[in-house]
Amino acid sequence: MTLKMDRRGFGRLMGGGASLWALASTGALAQANGSVRLIWWGNPERDKRTNAVVELYEGGGMGEVVPETYAWGDYWQKLATQAAGNSLPDVLQMDYRYIFEWARRGQLEPLDGYFGNEIDVSDYDENQLKGGMVDGKTYGISLGANSMTHVYNKAVLSNIGYELPDSTTWTTEDFVNIGKELKDQLPDGMAFSENMGSQEPRLQTWVRSRGKDLYTSEGELGFDVQDVIDYFVYWKMMQDEGLTQPADVQAQDSGKMEERMHVNGKSLFGFIHSNQLVGNQQLMTDEVDIVMIPNAGDSPGHYMKPSMFFSMSANAGDKAAAAKFISFFVSDEGANDILLIERGVTADASIRERITPGLTETEQKIIRFLNMVDTRVGALPPPPPANAGEIDRALRPAWESVAFGQVTPEEGATAWYDDAARILKR
Amino acid sequence: MKALNESRATKVRRQVLRHFVLGFASILMIYPLLWMVMSSFKPDELIFSDPTALPTSFDLTSYFQGWFTFRESFTTFYMNSFIIAFFAVVGNLMACSMTAYAFARLEFRGRKIWFVLMLGTLMLPYHVTLVPQYVLFLKLGWVNTFLPLIVPKFLAVDAFFIFLMVQFFRGIPREIDEAAIMDGCGPWRIYWKIMLPLSTPVMATAAIFSFIWTYDDFLGPLIYLNDMSQYTVPLALRAFVDSSGGESLYGELFAMSTLSLVPVFIVFLAFQRLIIRGVALGALKR
């Protein structure tokens, strides 16, 4: 009796199992020859354009492409998991911050061998190509350039009737003086600037304008503890003078565009990368514009940063096909008519010329800005060492302990500097 | 007569007070939903620059455009979510109740050890088993199918539900099954004819949680699904916003987020009646 009932129960279970197996046939990993798996992070606009290029590529009979896309926050977890399982897609969108790490850990394919064959980068800017080099080999083709900027609320400034000085030569002192002058004329609740004490890229322009950089080519810290102390002292002064918001208000910005001080009308100035301008403008009714970052030393700290790359997985199934797709994506005119500058301003001179007239006013601002910066940039920084990301993330709590008055700028800066040195050794 | 009137008056007053308290609490609870609905009618540039303002018009474009933003429409995403959630509910109810019945009522060697191990599976943070589990499913050839999201449910990996059901099964007096054994019932019959019918509230609870948690889960689908044609609703919702500062579609995000709550709400309303109806345990008991 007992057994009989049990058997019936399990029969039911097995029946359920069988229908599950039927479900399983809905898709297998596309690894067939000539087919390319492509993965990127992004947003609906980027997805639309990228998918259109994929269709153009497939329509031209050049091969099949299987696209995958995720939001930035999810992308890296997905990619790391796939890498751990040796099932990375063939073509990967890579970020400047991560490409060194991924290349050095053997996940990426050097592309130099494909140049002149499958990949056509003859019109590419030399410097931008170098941006994808790690230890002498090219592991990524830049999809566009950007640079760091100060973004400001143009509508508010023209209401006041204030004219900004030439941003190619202004200094951090000028910035403070302008702030003091404008402070009382700003709308209610708006401070002069976002507090950038926790922004690692801002710190980088700071030390670069003093002729140093964050890291040396040997992978050690490229600046002195005094540089960080000065940096923290400067931003603490800005906060104490009321030129930036109090620490708790500033901390509400965790880095998302919708939380930024200038987006919410809490500051006149903010810090963004030039390719974020379109997304930034989209969230504001007031018109914004971008200018160069004030110098903390003798020269501008800017450089032209590849906004992102296409890289190839070291385990790609059909490497020639993957290379062909990368080449199509960066150098085909039809493809770039669709892509425009959504991923950054292309390093291909002829394509840049071709697409510029069709851009929106906001996009034109980016081009104008990069043209202004282009002649004033320094060399690309040496590739950051493996744990650079962790050091970047440690800057924020270090700065916040200063901002909230828990420690002095000197103590906070020294603690972070020592932490950074220790993280590099770990 | 007078006393009776008075007690009715206090009763009414108590009712009013109760509704007042409950109503106030409801508003507190429902506020995020209201905000989300409001935002879904606003253009993007107004959502964050003036978050508390009421929308000026009831513009439904976000809903239409949101539905068709991606290569696949939300019809696909909903179908996928429903398929996975359906099997998860069925699997969890069947497998977890069987396991719980074994732990609560049956005698066998090693029961305590297994029970401790079962509880132990609740305690390990899932981030560290994620990668080994992915490798396992990859080797089984299950990645990019629904199998990693469904099969485990039929194998009772959700210890939460097992433990929950054990606690409720143990609330059913043993005299009931002892009487059944006298009548010649075996374990299967007791499980099927006595335990399950007497456990409607907890089964309904488990069904609600299974559905909602599976439906809301994004980490599993993120890791195991690659093709957009297999995406679930939460995975699609995350694709609206570019947290790295690119162009985002907030209006569409809030419109689709609002819609995505409708199925969970319906499931909740449907199953909560089963919880509330309760069981006539008392009648059976004595």
Added chain:
Amino acid sequence: MTSVSTNPGGRSAPSTEGRFARIWRRNGAGYLFLLPWLVGFLGLTLGPTLASLYLSFTDYDLLTSPRWSGLKNYEYAAFYDRRLGKAIEVTFTYVLWSVPLKLTVALLLAMVLDRSVRGVAFYRATFYLPSLLGASVAIAVLWRQLFGADGLINQLLFFVTGIQGPAWITHPDYALSTLIVLAIWQFGSPMIIFLAGLRQVPQDLYEAASMDGASGWRQFWKITLPLLAPVIFFNLVLQTIEAFKAFTQAYIVSGGLGGPVDSTMFYSLYLYLEAFANFRMGYASALAWILLVIIAIFTAIAFGTSKYWVYYEDEQR
């Protein structure tokens, strides 16, 4: 752990029965019912669990193969990791406040909603709403609007007292408190379980008690609480485990930063950042096993004390 009650035991076996048949008769049904779980546990759960235990003794960056490193990870966690100390402190504070408060609110509301008030289905549904929104973007935005610098709380505070409050959500002294409030606000799941538990309490007991003239308060202490004890126990154990592992809310509200100044750096958030942001899966695995031991100790204490306050209907009294 005395987790499962002792069974009255099988009838004594006739001596003529074969050994195998006897074992089968005593254990067969149990293992047949256990089979799906056993297959799942041995086939799907155990392997990855042991793998993570192994990884906790290695250097593993996800991108290259793990390298054996012995006890190094555990040593680092025990003696050198300053941020871990902060994470443990934050997590314990969170567990000790959020669990009792959340359960109290859940139980109270479950009892209110158990009555047949008009429209009670609507109230039940709205009270469950916050739990439905659990991990969505709306929560992060909402919490900022409530507890931000210009949030609702500060507007009320200013209106009543004229004091301008801080940005609670991003002030190191208050940020954790707002997350505890969030945990309490999402009391839906334990509330539903309490409701189901209340429905298993035989109504005739209350009727009999009312007839004996027992007050509502007395009925609560003498009938509701004892009969609900297994469910309260379940919610207590599960909510404690969940609170120790809390990740999503802190991740969403703090934007994954655990800030300001690490004041909302939950254990699981720290573990996640180590694993997927800093590529230290080996170290993260060690952290996970340390957390497992901590949780297991608390769970064992709960089970150990349960025999004094949890009574099951299936126990012989």
